[in-house]
Amino acid sequence: MATQRKSRPHSRSAPKKSGAPSGKKPSPSERPERPLREDLVLQACLEAYGSVRHEGRMADRALDFTLRRKANLYSNERRAVAERVYGLLRRQRTVDFLLSRAHPRFDSLETSRQDVLRLAASRVLYGEPHGLVARQSALAPPDAQALGALPEAAAALEALPARERFPIAASLPDFLADRFLQTFGRDAARAAEAMNERAPLVARANLLKGDRDALAQRLKAETVDVKPTPLSPMGLVLETRINAFSLESFREGMLELQDEGSQLLGMLVDAPPTRVVDACAGAGGKTLQLAAQMKNRGDLHALDIDERRMEDLKKRARRAGVHNVRAQLIPHEGPEADAALTPLKGKADRVLVDAPCSGTGTFRRKPDARYRLTPEDLEMHVGRQKALLARFATLVKPGGRLIYGTCSVLREENENVVEDFLAKHPEFTVKPVAELLGAELAEKVGPGPFLRLAPHTHGTDGFFGAVLVRAK
Numbered sequence: 476m477a478t479q480r481k482s483r484p485h486s487r488s489a490p491k492k493s494g495a496p497s498g499k500k501p502s503p504s505e506r507p508e509r510p511l512r513e514d515l516v517l518q519a520c521l522e523a524y525g526s527v528r529h530e531g532r533m534a535d536r537a538l539d540f541t542l543r544r545k546a547n548l549y550s551n552e553r554r555a556v557a558e559r560v561y562g563l564l565r566r567q568r569t570v571d572f573l574l575s576r577a578h579p580r581f582d583s584l585e586t587s588r589q590d591v592l593r594l595a596a597s598r599v600l601y602g603e604p605h606g607l608v609a610r611q612s613a614l615a616p617p618d619a620q621a622l623g624a625l626p627e628a629a630a631a632l633e634a635l636p637a638r639e640r641f642p643i644a645a646s647l648p649d650f651l652a653d654r655f656l657q658t659f660g661r662d663a664a665r666a667a668e669a670m671n672e673r674a675p676l677v678a679r680a681n682l683l684k685g686d687r688d689a690l691a692q693r694l695k696a697e698t699v700d701v702k703p704t705p706l707s708p709m710g711l712v713l714e715t716r717i718n719a720f721s722l723e724s725f726r727e728g729m730l731e732l733q734d735e736g737s738q739l740l741g742m743l744v745d746a747p748p749t750r751v752v753d754a755c756a757g758a759g760g761k762t763l764q765l766a767a768q769m770k771n772r773g774d775l776h777a778l779d780i781d782e783r784r785m786e787d788l789k790k791r792a793r794r795a796g797v798h799n800v801r802a803q804l805i806p807h808e809g810p811e812a813d814a815a816l817t818p819l820k821g822k823a824d825r826v827l828v829d830a831p832c833s834g835t836g837t838f839r840r841k842p843d844a845r846y847r848l849t850p851e852d853l854e855m856h857v858g859r860q861k862a863l864l865a866r867f868a869t870l871v872k873p874g875g876r877l878i879y880g881t882c883s884v885l886r887e888e889n890e891n892v893v894e895d896f897l898a899k900h901p902e903f904t905v906k907p908v909a910e911l912l913g914a915e916l917a918e919k920v921g922p923g924p925f926l927r928l929a930p931h932t933h934g935t936d937g938f939f940g941a942v943l944v945r946a947k
C-alpha cells in the first residue's frame with residue numbers, strides 16, 4: 476500500500492536485546508512486555524482522541540487527562556494509547572480519505588464508530604495486519620471489510636493529480652499544504668512526510684553541572700540507552716522511551732529535554748557573561764542554555780507576558796543551578812510594555828527574540844496543532860513577529876546582536892520577517908550563522924546566511940534563526 480508506514484506507532488523505540496547479562500538489572504528496553512489488553516487500550520484511545528478532535532483539547536493534555544484516570548493500565552498499554560492516538564493525529568486526513576473510499580457508509584456512521592475505524596485504519600497504515608486489527612478492535616463485518624479494502628483506496632489516492640493528492644497524503648489542511656509547497660517546492664512531500672514521523676527524545680546536557688559524556692555515563696547508570704546528537708555538541712538522544720522527568724539526573728538538573736534544533740538556535744546567541752536579554756523566554760528552554768553559555772555570570776534578563784511560564788522558568792532555573800537570571804513579567808503591548816523595557820534600552824549585548832509562531836516546525840511533537848491553525852492565525856503571527864522584533868531591537872546596544880528565531884518552517888514567518896525588519900532598520904546587518912557555528916557544524920547545517928532546520932533535512936524539529944548585528 477503506497478501510504479503504508481514502516482515504523483509501527485506502538486512499537487518500542489529501542490531495539491530489544493536478546494537478554495540481559497545475569498546479575499545486571501535489565502534496562503526498561505530489555506524487560507519482556509505483557510500482552511496488551513486491547514479492549515482497555517481501545518477505550519482509552521477513544522477517550523483521548525475524542526477529546527482532541529471533538530472537544531478541541533491539546534493532544535498532550537488530553538492524553539495526560541485520560542491516562543491519569545486509567546490507573547489500571549500497564550506502562551506498555553499507556554505507551555500504546557499515546558502512540559496510537561498520536562499516530563492517528565499524524566495521519567488524520569489520509570485516514571479519513573481512505574475510509575470514505577473503503578467504507579460505503581463511513582461518512583454517515585456515528586462518530587464513535589467512525590473513531591474506532593479511524594484508530595484501526597491508522598494501525599493498518601502503520602503496518603499491522605488488517606485481520607488482527609479488526610479482531611482486536613471488535614469490528615462489525617462491514618467495518619472489518621473496509622480495513623481490507625484500504626490498499627485499493629490508497630491506490631485511488633495515488634492516482635489523484637499531485638496538487639490534489641499532496642494535502643491528503645501529507646495530512647495537512649489545504650492552506651498549509653500550499654505554504655509547504657511555497658517553502659519547500661519539490662521537497663514538500665518529503666518535508667511533510669518527515670513531519671509525520673515520531674520525534675526523538677532529546678536531552679541537552681546542563682554544562683553548569685557536567686559535560687555531555689558525564690551525562691551519558693549517568694544516564695547509562697540509570698539504565699537509559701543514549702547516543703550523541705549528530706549536530707549539537709551538548710545533546711543526547713534518549714533511545715529508551717522513559718518518563719525522563721522521573722530520572723534522578725533530571726531532578727538534579729543535569730539535563731533538560733530540548734530538541735536538537737532548539738539547541739542549535741540557542742547556540743547562535745553565543746551569550747557573553749555581560750548583559751543578555753531573552754525577550755520571549757517562555758518556560759525558559761533557551762534561557763537555561765544561555766545561562767550555561769554565560770557560565771552563570773552577568774545578567775540574563777528573561778522576559779515574557781505569560782505568568783505561568785515565568786513561574787515554570789524560575790523552578791527550572793533553580794533545578795539547573797542557574798542564578799544569573801532575572802525573570803520579569805512584562806505587559807504585552809502599549810506604553811506600559813515600553814516603560815517596562817526602558818531600563819534595558821540600548822544596553823544589551825545580545826537580545827534573543829524566540830518569537831511566538833505557527834509551530835509548523837514542531838508538528839512531529841504536536842501533530843494536532845495543524846488542525847487548529849488557520850490562515851488568519853498565520854497572518855496574526857507574522858504581524859506580531861514583526862512588532863516584537865522591532866520593539867526588542869531597541870534593547871540592543873551598538874555593536875550588539877539581535878537573534879531572531881522561530882520553530883516555524885514557513886518563509887513568511889522567517890526570511891520574510893527578517894527582510895522586512897532589515898528594510899526598516901538599516902543599522903542592522905546579517906551575520907552569517909556559519910561564523911557562529913564553526914566550520915564543521917556549519918558544513919553539516921548547510922549553506923545560507925540563516926539557520927534553517929527541518930526534520931527531512933536535519934532530523935531535528937523545524938527551526939529558523941537569524942543573527943543581526945547593530946552597527947557601532
Ligand SMILES: C[S@@+](CC[C@H](N)C(=O)[O-])C[C@H]1O[C@@H](n2cnc3c(N)ncnc32)[C@H](O)[C@@H]1O
Nearest residue numbers: 755756757759760761779780781807829830831
Ligand atoms: C516560542 S515561545 C518561547 C519559547 C522559549 N524561548 C523556550 O525556549 O522555551 C514564545 C513566547 O513568547 C511569549 N510572548 C508572546 N508575546 C510576547 C510579548 N509581547 N512580549 C514578550 N513575550 C511574548 C509567549 O508567551 C511565549 O512564551
